[in-house]
Amino acid sequence: MSPTETPQRIRGTQDLFGEEARRHAAVVASFERVRGLYGFQRVEVPIIEPTAVFSRSLGETTDVVSKEMYSFDDRGGDSVTLRPEFTAGIARAYLGNGWQQFAPLKLATHGPLFRYERPQKGRYRQFHQIDAEVIGTAEPSADVELLVMADHLLRELGVSDGVTLQLNSLGDTATRDAWRAALVAHFEAHRGDLSEDSLARLDKNPLRILDSKDPQDRPIADAAPDIDAHMSVEAGAFFAAVTRGLDAAGVAWTRNARLVRGLDYYRHTAFEFVTDRLGAQGTVLGGGRYDGLIETLGGPSTPAVGWAAGIERLAMLIDAPAVARADVIVVAEDDSVVTEAIAATQIFRNAGYAAGNVITGAPKKRYDKAVKADPRALVSIRRIDGQPVERLKMLGEHALGFEETLTALRSSARVSVA
RNA sequence: GCGACCGUAGCUCAGUUGGUUAGAGCGCCGGUUUGUGGUACCGGAGGUCGCGGGUUCAAGACCCGUCGGUCGCCCCA
Known part of the structure; x- marks a missing residue:
């Protein structure tokens, strides 16, 4: 095959x-x-x-x-x-x-x-x-x-x-028809000097000769009667x-x-x-x-x-629009806290924040990967003494109003506070 | 419909007058390093050089065709 x-x-x-x-x-x-x-x-x-x-x-x-x-x-x-x-x-x-x-x-x-x-x-x-x-x-x-x-x-x-x-x-309609007739008469009189394209336009769409880009047509088009005379x-x-x-x-x-x-x-x-x-x-x-x-x-x-x-x-x-930034990215620092990270991510999303997570790949590179994604805040979860522990790091301006959500996260019993 | 230029890894490109197993950077995956952090280094996966013919001992490089892209003519937003 x-x-x-x-x-x-x-x-x-x-x-x-x-x-x-x-x-x-x-x-x-x-x-x-x-x-x-x-x-x-x-x-x-x-x-x-x-x-x-x-x-x-x-x-x-x-x-x-x-x-x-x-x-x-x-x-x-x-x-x-x-x-x-x-x-x-x-x-x-x-x-x-x-x-x-x-x-x-x-x-x-x-x-x-x-x-x-x-x-x-x-x-x-x-x-x-x-x-x-x-x-x-x-x-x-x-x-x-x-x-x-x-x-x-x-x-x-x-x-x-x-x-x-x-x-x-x-x-x-009357003006347009009169003008059109005058244009056709004008272009007919210069038929021999028009470009090939404009010759075709003369039959199909004579008005179009007026805005021809062909330098050969320009003098004739420029000399054509204005609509104002027929208005x-x-x-x-x-x-x-x-x-x-x-x-x-x-x-x-x-x-x-x-x-x-x-x-x-x-x-x-x-x-x-x-x-x-x-x-x-x-x-x-x-x-x-x-x-x-x-x-x-x-x-x-x-x-x-x-x-x-x-x-x-x-x-x-237009100027390039800004890329949508995540409000928060949750990092599972090792594979033992993946479920906690998934739960935490969902708590943020349910609270109306754009949230993502990094829970796969080489554990030591996860944090850097999250930083590169340029979120407004990072939450990393690792296991300390057998307990999942969450840490928050704000990047850039602090004005996110996470407090209630963080409280929910901390009281979720899945993650204890560092 | 007409014309010009272009087509090499996922992306951006290099590849000398045709000449050994086609390269780099970025990205991806992994390892080491660093250790509250956007580092550095190493390794790996990934290409029938758009496709089909032709010329040649030898074609990613040359020729023809074809498909696609870009720009212009035409037309239009």
Whole structure:
């Protein structure tokens, strides 16, 4: 029988452990705290959805739908897809469960998403996002609150220093369509000078040429018409209300007239929090208003705004979270006091202290091993004159309030006091 | 999907222009030392050099393929 080959992890997935796992958890914990501060309710939606949920809302021609989705037929023959983003599934849930009655609804969630892309720094096939949405209000104040919350979260995470908020308006539907037509006309006129990538974008997603990185495209993109020339009065007023709100809340922002969104459903506000510390994956949090989305899923016209942030990207930016320290470690100095050590450990745990023990290995190395684990206190148990005897040693600051627990330990009759 | 670089013990790496039984540090296990303590020393376990072909008297080193990793393009959070 040949040795069994260990199956490999699927490409672009991660096994999070140690510092990586702590970073991930720290991002989620901060998000959970901040979302509570802003009154966003926790919501859970399925990881798997009918394929149509995404193909209809994101747009068939987007890269996400046309080549990045994990789609397959289930055993009943239905096409299902592992969610590549949160918004479409939440919109589907909003419609299907009659959540309109709670509108305007502030929702937050986080979890894994799946996209079949080439892995690289800050980009995985199974990745994780935190997500916040406000559904059912067309008020610019909703955009403002969402943006202020995002800014708050980044400050709480301690990453706001290297991160800037870039803001743009995509206008209302009429504005967006007029601008888009003008852009297409402009790019068509320079068709011969565009890069190969941008030529393809011209048919599929012309707005995207605006933020092309290709130096060949830059002069043409920079010369392209701004949306401002096509902005309707209403759309202009909306954008002004958003920026006024941000200023009032003290959130710094910069206008980026070249900022667009890859997905079809965006209107009005579009934004990205960008850093230069993550190489090519500079967007750490992004989103915007998607007033058109719910209609594409067969619902009534419903205004909504939202954003999502990559947990992996945020996790790379934050300071390393502290390792959880044990409050106390119990050492059995020889094998004759192992049961006493186990009992003592449990007394501490039952009293609410994080406790561990060292009761195996070379007896003379156990104490050092416990010291290396860096607990706040050490209890060593050895046998003296046939009696198990416990000794307490505090390491570092003394403020642990062990007294009651120690009394319990000493009166447990299993261990006498040194 | 395209491109570049990389793949040697659990981890971080060394391994001279191809040349004897592939090494170190850390970690792990054990011993000695120290002895109210985070020390030092010694020893041990652990590798078909990612995998498969090829060149050669000889391959961890060279060539091809493949799988994986990293970074960039694309896309996006």
